[in-house]
Amino acid sequence: MAAYRAQPGLRAQVAGEALQLTWDGARGQELRASFGIENGVPVVRELAVRKKGGQWQVLGRSLTPEFDTVSGKRRIGTDQLAPLRQLGITDPKVLDAKKWNAFWDAPLQVPGLGGRNEDLPRKPEEIRRGVASFHANACAVKTDGARIEVSFPGLSMGIFSGRLQFTVYKGTNLLRQEAIAKTDEPDVAYKYNGGLKGFRTGEARRVVWRDVARGWQKYEFGGSPNQGPVGLLARNRLGIVETAGGSVAFFPAPHKFFWAREMEQNLGYVYYRKDNEESFAVGVRQPEREGFFRPYGFTDQVWNRRVSQSREFRNNFALYNAPPGTWQRMAVYFYLSPDPPPATAEAVMAFTHDDRYKPLPGYQVAASHFHTHINEEISDAGTLDWVPAWIPTFRALGINIAMMSDFHSDSHPSDPGPIRLAEQKVYFDASRRHSDRDFLIIPGEEPNRYLRAHYTTVFSRPVYWTMVRREGQPFVETMPEYGKVYHVGSLADEMEMLRLENGYVWLAHPRTKSSDGYPEAIKDSVQLKSDRYLGASWESLPADLSQARLCEERCFGVMDDMNNWGGPKYLVAEGDTYTKYPDDETYPALSVNYIKLDHLPRFDEDWSPILNAMRAGDYFLTTGEMLIKRFALEGSGTKRAVVADLEWTYPPEFVEVVWGDGQKTGRQIIPATDLPPFGTHTFRIPVDLSGKKWIRFAAWDSAGDGAFAQPMHVTP
Numbered sequence: 001m002a003a004y005r006a007q008p009g010l011r012a013q014v015a016g017e018a019l020q021l022t023w024d025g026a027r028g029q030e031l032r033a034s035f036g037i038e039n040g041v042p043v044v045r046e047l048a049v050r051k052k053g054g055q056w057q058v059l060g061r062s063l064t065p066e067f068d069t070v071s072g073k074r075r076i077g078t079d080q081l082a083p084l085r086q087l088g089i090t091d092p093k094v095l096d097a098k099k100w101n102a103f104w105d106a107p108l109q110v111p112g113l114g115g116r117n118e119d120l121p122r123k124p125e126e127i128r129r130g131v132a133s134f135h136a137n138a139c140a141v142k143t144d145g146a147r148i149e150v151s152f153p154g155l156s157m158g159i160f161s162g163r164l165q166f167t168v169y170k171g172t173n174l175l176r177q178e179a180i181a182k183t184d185e186p187d188v189a190y191k192y193n194g195g196l197k198g199f200r201t202g203e204a205r206r207v208v209w210r211d212v213a214r215g216w217q218k219y220e221f222g223g224s225p226n227q228g229p230v231g232l233l234a235r236n237r238l239g240i241v242e243t244a245g246g247s248v249a250f251f252p253a254p255h256k257f258f259w260a261r262e263m264e265q266n267l268g269y270v271y272y273r274k275d276n277e278e279s280f281a282v283g284v285r286q287p288e289r290e291g292f293f294r295p296y297g298f299t300d301q302v303w304n305r306r307v308s309q310s311r312e313f314r315n316n317f318a319l320y321n322a323p324p325g326t327w328q329r330m331a332v333y334f335y336l337s338p339d340p341p342p343a344t345a346e347a348v349m350a351f352t353h354d355d356r357y358k359p360l361p362g363y364q365v366a367a368s369h370f371h372t373h374i375n376e377e378i379s380d381a382g383t384l385d386w387v388p389a390w391i392p393t394f395r396a397l398g399i400n401i402a403m404m405s406d407f408h409s410d411s412h413p414s415d416p417g418p419i420r421l422a423e424q425k426v427y428f429d430a431s432r433r434h435s436d437r438d439f440l441i442i443p444g445e446e447p448n449r450y451l452r453a454h455y456t457t458v459f460s461r462p463v464y465w466t467m468v469r470r471e472g473q474p475f476v477e478t479m480p481e482y483g484k485v486y487h488v489g490s491l492a493d494e495m496e497m498l499r500l501e502n503g504y505v506w507l508a509h510p511r512t513k514s515s516d517g518y519p520e521a522i523k524d525s526v527q528l529k530s531d532r533y534l535g536a537s538w539e540s541l542p543a544d545l546s547q548a549r550l551c552e553e554r555c556f557g558v559m560d561d562m563n564n565w566g567g568p569k570y571l572v573a574e575g576d577t578y579t580k581y582p583d584d585e586t587y588p589a590l591s592v593n594y595i596k597l598d599h600l601p602r603f604d605e606d607w608s609p610i611l612n613a614m615r616a617g618d619y620f621l622t623t624g625e626m627l628i629k630r631f632a633l634e635g636s637g638t639k640r641a642v643v644a645d646l647e648w649t650y651p652p653e654f655v656e657v658v659w660g661d662g663q664k665t666g667r668q669i670i671p672a673t674d675l676p677p678f679g680t681h682t683f684r685i686p687v688d689l690s691g692k693k694w695i696r697f698a699a700w701d702s703a704g705d706g707a708f709a710q711p712m713h714v715t716p
Helices: 078-086 093-101 300-315 341-353 374-379 392-398 418-434 491-500 554-564 606-616
Strands: 011-014 018-024 028-039 043-050 057-073 127-131 139-143 147-157 160-169 173-181 187-199 204-210 216-219 230-232 241-245 246-251 272-274 279-284 328-337 365-370 401-403 440-444 454-459 463-466 476-479 483-487 504-509 534-540 570-573 592-596 619-622 626-634 641-648 652-659 665-673 680-688 693-703 707-708
Touching: 011 147, 018 147, 018 160, 028 160, 043 328, 057 147, 057 241, 057 246, 057 328, 078 093, 078 665, 127 147, 147 173, 173 187, 187 272, 204 279, 241 272, 241 341, 246 279, 246 341, 279 328, 300 374, 328 341, 365 570, 374 418, 392 606, 401 483, 418 463, 463 606, 483 491, 504 606, 534 554, 554 570, 554 652, 570 592, 570 619, 592 606, 619 626, 626 693, 626 707, 641 693, 665 680, 680 693
Parallel strands: 365 401, 401 440, 463 483, 504 534, 534 570
Antiparallel strands: 011 018, 018 028, 028 043, 043 057, 057 127, 057 187, 139 147, 147 160, 160 173, 173 328, 187 279, 204 216, 204 241, 230 272, 241 246, 246 328, 272 279, 365 592, 454 504, 476 483, 592 619, 619 707, 626 641, 641 680, 652 665, 652 693, 693 707
């Protein structure tokens, strides 16, 4: 206990052969967790809770942590290799490092789909399984701000080894349990399950959860024992053990637990397992393969195409990266409560604002880059009044602006005119029909044509254009059915169209997928230097549980490099997913843009205020749990201050100021572990701008969620 520091409301003490933690939780409640070691195995001797002035209620006793992993071999995708080879990048060492940014990979899919990855087919012996075993003879207790960490050494789990850790946080009823482990094996991609076993059926009444339709479901352990975990299609990734004295919720981190996929189908991320008539286990899980989205189509042509696409998505289930020597943090959260399950669920859902992006006065919430094929679906239905399922899904999340990217594996994007223009009209008319006073559909596109690599394009109004300009065909013409139509046949044409229509582009999935090798390949190009080129996209790809930030190296590396190369360039939060439904788990797969904008334009109004705010950097990106209400650089001269008003839910981890001098990037990290959950704070961080070209601010919480402001270029 050398690293333990006593403080009010957060205490640790040794009582006999047990370590007991007691801490103040939410709403005047008090929590207690007792730990011990039995035959080298760490055990939770007791979990208990009480309301202020009340009696202790035991929620569980003699519980044993459990974890297991399944791993395969990480392979680079052929979608990555194509642009790299076109750029002449063939060095085996370089290509080997690129595999860690793979999107199209499914390491557990044996033998795999030929043509998707190098070195196929996969072999059954590549799949390795590990079940946690423990060999502890002591534990270490550490105070870190307003939290206590308890670590047990001696964790072994197949190719992984490390320690088991529990963390409690003052001011909340959260208990975090994690396996912190590393492997020295090369090429490892993996997934994990984790939880607690030993809950007594005589003391716990049932496991309850809400199904995908938000109806309450239960299991009271009246069936026969299970052979493995029962994955629950639970709404909001949340299960709850109901006891006589209260309840114990179990759930994963809201975003960090997930890797990028093509869709958000709920695959069952929490589990129970009846081990025998007396005991059961609960926890979090990732399945071993992708599911199938529900194909759509009134016509056989559309139906068969979507069935094929749905089945192909099985080959994109990339798992987590585990580069050799990196400490992977495999977490499961518990929430201890004296209340029945509905009240406990409400308390847990407060951490994600009920899986909804919280309205912030003066801002509009925008999401981008979705291939939902609205033209195809509307045309197939035969009426503009058909409501595609993704629209209520987005609206329920609190999204105000949906920047779409259709004409991508749908419709006829490369048609020279007659077909494409008619399809664009359906696209625009459908977007107009389903936009509303607080919901705007911007019919953008991912054209991937003359600007190289993949990129997203949006305009300040619906713009008719073709990607083909035939010999002698004018750049602009007026057509009776469509009005002004652009015919684009070169980079110069496309850039001129963007200028005339106040359009902007940004690089989609930089340094991965079909944009690998970019933006560095166009570092000195006309398009990248143009103010029409906004920057690049941000999404949680790759997933690496050793990193404190989402898309830590790839995305932020791209943004920081671009700002060192030239003028202001920004990141845009994007989803890059396909069809979606209200019963999907869409929230954990998304990040969004909060654009500084008081008024949301209607569909037939000018959308320039949205794009102008983005071009000015007047927006921040977030997973939803952290909000940057204000970011400014105050003062004058070189001695100034970064000021940021921050609001959060999960206990914060750190904030940081990042800067560049035109050549390299630096950062200052300010720990925030002393701050409570559900708080607000104004950070005022002195900075010396001598030699600095730009500066930005970011904040990250203990669950891996984050928010960051756009880089601000420093005026000499």
